[in-house]
Amino acid sequence: MMRRVEHTPSHPITQLALRFLALTAVRSGEVRGMLWTELEDDVWVIPSERMKMRREHVVPLSTQARAVLEIIRPLTGRGPPSIPKYAMGS
Numbered sequence: 001m002m003r004r005v006e007h008t009p010s011h012p013i014t015q016l017a018l019r020f021l022a023l024t025a026v027r028s029g030e031v032r033g034m035l036w037t038e039l040e041d042d043v044w045v046i047p048s049e050r051m052k053m054r055r056e057h058v059v060p061l062s063t064q065a066r067a068v069l070e071i072i073r074p075l076t077g078r079g080p081p082s083i084p085k086y087a088m089g090s
Contacts, residue, residue, distance in 0.1 A: 016072050017083045023065040027052070035080045036073075042066065 005018050021031050030046050038045050044059040051057050061069075069082070076082055 013072065013075055013084065016068050016075075020065055020068045020072075020083070023062055023068065024059050026057075026059060030057075031083055032081065034082045036082045037080075039069070039082075 002019065002022060006015060017031055021028060024031070024044070026046070030050060033050055034044065034046075038047070039061075042061050044061055046057040046059065048054050048056045072083060076084060
């Protein structure tokens with residue numbers, strides 16, 4: 001699946017966001033709304049108000065997921081949100 005995504009013409013941030021989505025297995029809305037302030041070392045803490053079940057969700061970040069974020073950081077200007085909504089089709 002990822003090979004197909006990587007060979008589809010799209011914005012680089014879109015491809016990185018989709019890779020991050022696959023690596024974390026969260027909902028696309030959480031990825032679109034992710035803020036840099038929610039990242040703590042090797043975990044991503046999604047606040048309860050953004051979760052469907054209204055409970056804070058802690059997502060462990062693999063080495064690969066952290067690598068994607070390090071590539072995205074300079075591209076998005078470090079401002080909120082970390083992945084612009086246009087990158088995920090909103």
